[in-house]
Amino acid sequence: DGGITQSPKYLFRKEGQNVTLSCEQNLNHDAMYWYRQDPGQGLRLIYYSQIVNDFQKGDIAEGYSVSREKKESFPLTVTSAQKNPTAFYLCASSLTAGAGANVLTFGAGSRLTVL
Amino acid sequence: ILNVEQSPQSLHVQEGDSTNFTCSFPSSNFYALHWYRWETAKSPEALFVMTLNGDEKKKGRISATLNTKEGYSYLYIKGSQPEDSATYLCAFNFGNEKLTFGTGTRLTIIP
Numbered sequence: 657d658g659g660i661t662q663s664p665k666y667l668f669r670k671e672g673q674n675v676t677l678s679c680e681q682n683l684n685h686d687a688m689y690w691y692r693q694d695p696g697q698g699l700r701l702i703y704y705s706q707i708v709n710d711f712q713k714g715d716i717a718e719g720y721s722v723s724r725e726k727k728e729s730f731p732l733t734v735t736s737a738q739k740n741p742t743a744f745y746l747c748a749s750s751l752t753a754g755a756g757a758n759v760l761t762f763g764a765g766s767r768l769t770v771l
Numbered sequence: 772i773l774n775v776e777q778s779p780q781s782l783h784v785q786e787g788d789s790t791n792f793t794c795s796f797p798s799s800n801f802y803a804l805h806w807y808r809w810e811t812a813k814s815p816e817a818l819f820v821m822t823l824n825g826d827e828k829k830k831g832r833i834s835a836t837l838n839t840k841e842g843y844s845y846l847y848i849k850g851s852q853p854e855d856s857a858t859y860l861c862a863f864n865f866g867n868e869k870l871t872f873g874t875g876t877r878l879t880i881i882p
Contacts, residue, residue: 660814687868691872696874697874698775698860698862698871698872698873698874698875699860699862699872700872701869701870704868704869706868712868714869715869746814746815753868754867754868756802756803756822756864756866756867756868757802757803757820757822757864758820759805759817759820760805760807760815760817760870761814761817762807762814762815762816763814764812764813764814765814
């Protein structure tokens, strides 16, 4: 079955450490997105990529980095520069770029806790 | 920053009853409005994408309407069932690559 796989599901990190969250899709979608969820807030866009080897900052990109070397993969690195990294992270994809009218397909999410 | 408001924040509905909730968004520069259902421990799942004023969409017992001139969308669930328990998210787009999400309405169906 086609879909998006995020790993790990749960991750614990010590302060000062970088950590990378994996996102893989087998839907042949061009665009991929990373969102962050915090209690009482809507999903907020961290980074998005419309095509391989290209990505753009979303609304809260500071302290995060991404790469898009393959169409299927869009890993997110949470760096030590991210002041409040404890959150739930969702990866999504859409068939083509331009989220306007393109349905998003989501992964199941990764919960990161900084100790 | 554009705001998308959803109300109520949560509600409890008796099984078999019908219910509805609201998504409010900026009425200027509208391009698309999305609805997603997010069940606990699962991935958010798309319900509808609406682009035209007056749009009405239906999927089984769930339907949605859109008023772009006044900036709101209603989601209706007819004859609620336990499997309808979820958080319902709406998201607004004004023509770029980004979706702005509301905080969601958490629906609990009481058997």
